Amino acid sequence: xxxTRLAGHVAELPGFAYFMLTTPGINMGTPEDxxxxxxxxxxxxxxxxxxxxxxxxxxxxxxxxxxxxxxPFILSRQGTVIREFTRYEAYRTIFLDHMIHHRAQLGVYxxxxxxxxxxxxxxxxxxx
Amino acid sequence: MVxxxxxxMTIAEILVEPFDLEVPMTRRILEAIPGDDPxxxxxxxxxxxxxxxxxxxxxxxxxxxxxxxxxxDAATARFxxxxxxxxxxxxxxxxxxxxxxxxxxxxxxxxxxxQPWKFGVGDFVFSNSTRSCTFxxMFLGHLIHHRAQLGVYxxxxxxxxxxxxxxxxxxxxxx
Numbered sequence: 201x202x203x204t205r206l207a208g209h210v211a212e213l214p215g216f217a218y219f220m221l222t223t224p225g226i227n228m229g230t231p232e233d234x235x236x237x238x239x240x241x242x243x244x245x246x247x248x249x250x251x252x253x254x255x256x257x258x259x260x261x262x263x264x265x266x267x268x269x270x271x272p273f274i275l276s277r278q279g280t281v282i283r284e285f286t287r288y289e290a291y292r293t294i295f296l297d298h299m300i301h302h303r304a305q306l307g308v309y310x311x312x313x314x315x316x317x318x319x320x321x322x323x324x325x326x327x328x
Numbered sequence: 329m330v331x332x333x334x335x336x337m338t339i340a341e342i343l344v345e346p347f348d349l350e351v352p353m354t355r356r357i358l359e360a361i362p363g364d365d366p367x368x369x370x371x372x373x374x375x376x377x378x379x380x381x382x383x384x385x386x387x388x389x390x391x392x393x394x395x396x397x398x399x400x401d402a403a404t405a406r407f408x409x410x411x412x413x414x415x416x417x418x419x420x421x422x423x424x425x426x427x428x429x430x431x432x433x434x435x436x437x438x439x440x441x442x443q444p445w446k447f448g449v450g451d452f453v454f455s456n457s458t459r460s461c462t463f464x465x466m467f468l469g470h471l472i473h474h475r476a477q478l479g480v481y482x483x484x485x486x487x488x489x490x491x492x493x494x495x496x497x498x499x500x501x502x503x
């Protein structure tokens with residue numbers, strides 16, 4: 201995946217997570233698909249897109265009652281169900297874990313571009 | 329919709345769910361690595377393929393430490409040897425430790441999982457969060473992180489990458 205699309209994908213994920221917390225499901229590839237796809241043009245724009253999405257999740261999470269996390273969240277594409285999750289599973293798997301996954305790929309891209317890699321789970325080879 | 333009361337899960341049950349999802353996905357990536365070139369690295373600063381794969385395969389040992397010890401001092405801790413021997417050895421290390429970790433996790437009480445677990449180097453404390461949060465982050469999250477790096481190594485070696493959260497560019501979507 202090109203760097204700009206991978207970075208955009210990481211940045212757009214908290215946008216998707218909002219719908220995991222607040223809607224019964226997402227039907228991808230239809231006019232009702234609420235997701236905003238981010239294609240990076242500049243770093244400043246990418247961060248400006250990401251930050252409000254992340255803030256909205258931090259503001260929304262505390263308002264979601266425990267019981268809502270057990271409600272179904274259905275991921276479909278053009279009407280075909282891909283998977284039925286609980287809201288909690290969707291949030292954990294296709295938001296948090298999915299973000300960690302693509303963030304790690306982005307770290308390898310940075311390394312290959314000779315750009316220092318910020319640490320995540322421990323020090324990187326750039327740190328003493 | 330069932331009531332919250334009926335849905336109450338133990339913390340161990342909440343953590344076993346992602347364990348049972350992520351561990352088999354991780355094994356698929358480990359199965360896909362080439363056994364003949366463990367020294368490959370995509371960049372001089374990158375971890376060699378064999379070592380990265382062994383780091384992943386031995387991560388369940390960290391999970392076991394999180395669940396069974398009060399704290400970890402990285403200055404004195406003994407971690408399993410991450411030297412790559414063969415793909416079979418890698419898979420057997422992973423399977424054995426992952427099975428042991430799953431049994432320990434499934435048998436952990438809410439009280440044990442809510443205890444803080446201190447992780448640091450000497451006097452410097454990185455984290456003193458609960459065992460459950462630490463497990464989620466330092467075992468599961470950490471596993472996902474390195475597994476994704478290994479997927480990029482496979483891609484750079486022109487090897488097929490098993491799909492994880494969705495199809496990879498090698499998977500047919502049937503359309």
